[in-house]
Amino acid sequence: MNLPQRLVLFSLILGLAPKNYLELGTARGGSALIVQKAIQCLGNPDFQGACIDVSFSRISPEHKTDLERHFRFIEASISVSSIIRAHRAIGDFEIVLIDALHDIDNARFDAMTVFPFVRPGGVILFDDANYFEVRDAIREIVTILPVEDCGYLSRHGGQDAAPLRPENDRWRGEEIIWGGLYMLRKKLGSPSASEAKSGPLPGKFVVPSRKY
């Protein structure tokens, strides 16, 4: 994350003082550490975080020990089952950061899969929303899911040193710009997983398997 995004994430956590937070894609722990710092500033010992990533081996031992005070690490691919594990651990999610694979199918899958487990009024953040595949996933999601489109919290972005331009038909010629933090809010009155006290989850929001 670039500096404006980090500042926005820190301020959002400070401002909303969530009881919990889920991160899809943690890598070296940069965003989780920002969330943890904000929680420490709030002095909220009951906060619970969860991170899902295929590997946490890139987090330094000191940072991992620090994060383990508040965060659970679920080393798995993002799926209904790994999200259910996080949900069992920390309850309906108040804030979710989606920052894993940035192609359109995976960005859409991650949002659709986590959505039933988000608390009504809860927040879904997308990192790298400037990137056209994430941008277009968000454009689709707002037409499918009951969310308020809160727009960009940060537009700041940048390009790779030698940016490529896509050659496929859909995005041909578009510039690859990273960065951009985007926010959706689950509408109040939408169901959450823990409200479905018996029976299946709200199936129409669940994507059972990923395209690739």
Ligand SMILES: C[S@@+](CC[C@H](N)C(=O)[O-])C[C@H]1O[C@@H](n2cnc3c(N)ncnc32)[C@H](O)[C@@H]1O
């Ligand atoms: C952009 S990095 C996350 C950066 C981190 N949020 C930060 O700001 O410091 C993306 C991470 O997502 C993980 N990832 C990508 N696809 C995934 C998947 N399908 N399931 C779980 N983790 C995934 C990668 O292993 C990588 O660590």
